[in-house]
Amino acid sequence: MAGRHLKEIFKAFQTRDELTFRRVAMEIIDEEEAKHHNALARDLKRLLVAGGAPLDTGSTIIVPAPPKDREGDWDLGEVTEPTRLLDDLILDPRLVGTLDSLVEEVRQWSTLDAAGIPRRQRLLLEGPPGCGKTTAAEALATELGRPFLLVRLDAVVSSYLGETASNLRRILDYADQAPFVVLFDEFDALGRSRDDQAEHGEMKRVVTAFLQMTDRYRGPSLLLAATNHSELLDQALWRRFDEVLTFRKPNVHELRRLLRLRLRHVSHHGLNIDLIASKLKGLPHAAAEKLVVDARRQAILRGSHTVEAVDINAVLLGVTGRPW
Ligand SMILES: Nc1ncnc2c1ncn2[C@@H]1O[C@H](COP(=O)(O)OP(=O)(O)OP(=O)(O)O)[C@@H](O)[C@H]1O
Ligand SMILES: [Mg+2]
Structure with missing residues (x-):
């Protein structure tokens, strides 16, 4: 373990900064994996996932509160300690393969960066209700040993485009502080009461803002967006996600x-x-x-x-x- 890691992890303990602690812990695990110390890496990961104090309850370790809207009236997201596992889901074998490979890939982002290969960091989860999008996002967080930041789009979206953008900015700044799995859930929660045409326009506007703002995001977090109304997105928008994961109803x-x-x-x-x-x-x-x-x-x-x-x-x- 590098001296830099030791210093950082001691400092995180001193300041009760759980997010930094987790980031450094994950870096240490990645390093051990790179050295093929697989058993040690696995044990450390287990300790990190299972042994961590709940993130959002009265433990002595403090996680910075998630950002609020500009007036400070409501939280834009919620941080939780994920517990669901991918094994808990019954999914199309191809989707399981993609999810597994993503877990592996996220762990090796630094290797990809060094090789100049782009990361798959912005993913769209699409499919009908009740087929596992939210649960799979949480499971990715568990498998990666990362806190789960759930962002409800209806809390973020304001009728003023500028305000929506600044809410998204606040979330991305927060997601820059530590390696989260961030889920922008329910893109389809937008403009429900409006007619189809207006809803389409609203959704496109928000997804475009999201894609623009996350275009150059190279922070430590994995960014996921979920919708069960993918037909409202046109092909050009779909293609801008690094990967589209399709969930379908079970046979x-x-x-x-x-x-x-x-x-x-x-x-x-x-x-x-x-x-x-x-x-x-x-x-x-x-x-x-x-x-x-x-x-x-x-x-x-x-x-x-x-x-x-x-x-x-x-x-x-x-x-x-x-x-x-
Ligand atoms: N593929 C699956 N395998 C096992 N359980 C599942 C699966 N999909 C959903 N479930 C169960 O159904 C419940 C709802 O799933 P989830 O919230 O993940 O669906 P969703 O796709 O996000 O739906 P929505 O589009 O309504 O948000 C969860 O409690 C989950 O355990
Ligand atoms: Mg859901």
């Missing part, structure tokens, strides 16, 4: 795997998983997850800790019949 086989995954630690008896999966055909992953949660609640309310077919049947129509 019956994937629904089956997801049901098994969510029932893995749940006591259950006599369930026909194939049949349940076929009844959920066409619905998003979130529906399968909700079915399991609702059935568990149902079982507990009738005084049992074991989920049975009767519990599934009692909640199935509620899940399949609601809009997703």
Whole structure:
């Protein structure tokens, strides 16, 4: 470990600066990985992810508060300690491959920089609701051992373009201070009450501002944007993201795997998983997850800790019949 790292990490401890601590810790891990000290790097990473005090609660270590809008009325984002893992998701194998390769790539940004190869740093996550965009973004943060900064676009967007830009600037300045995974979630939350034409214009305006402002961003954070209305973006805008990750609804086989995954630690008896999966055909992953949660609640309310077919049947129509 370089003396510079030692000094920085001691200083971060002294000033209770968790973000710097994490940045240096990640640099140390990257360095160990580069030396092929893989077991040590893995252990350090585990300690960093699992052992860290919660970022946003009353620990003695202080994370700078996320930025607020100009009047200081509301937070533009929220920092959390990520807990979801990529293994927790059932995704198209190609998407899993891309996510895995991105994790590896982010860890080696300094190597890419040295070789003059551009980083993939600005990604668009697109696909229907409830298919894992927000969860996958959080999982990337967990895998990378980074804090997760969730930015709600409706908090950032102001009716004045100048104000939207300055809110984005505030977030990017904050994301410059430490290696976050930043998710600009729900681009589609914009102008919902307006007619399609106005919504299209609004969305394009904000995405263009986002792309312009992040064009030269070479800070330590990974920037993600999520939408379930990618049809509102034209090709020219799509191409400006370094990568577009497409999430899609699960097929019956994937629904089956997801049901098994969510029932893995749940006591259950006599369930026909194939049949349940076929009844959920066409619905998003979130529906399968909700079915399991609702059935568990149902079982507990009738005084049992074991989920049975009767519990599934009692909640199935509620899940399949609601809009997703
Ligand atoms: N591919 C998946 N595998 C396993 N669980 C999933 C998957 N996608 C979604 N879920 C579950 O469904 C819930 C909602 O998922 P998430 O919020 O990530 O969806 P989203 O794509 O961001 O939806 P939206 O477009 O509405 O924001 C989560 O609790 C998550 O665990
Ligand atoms: Mg989401």
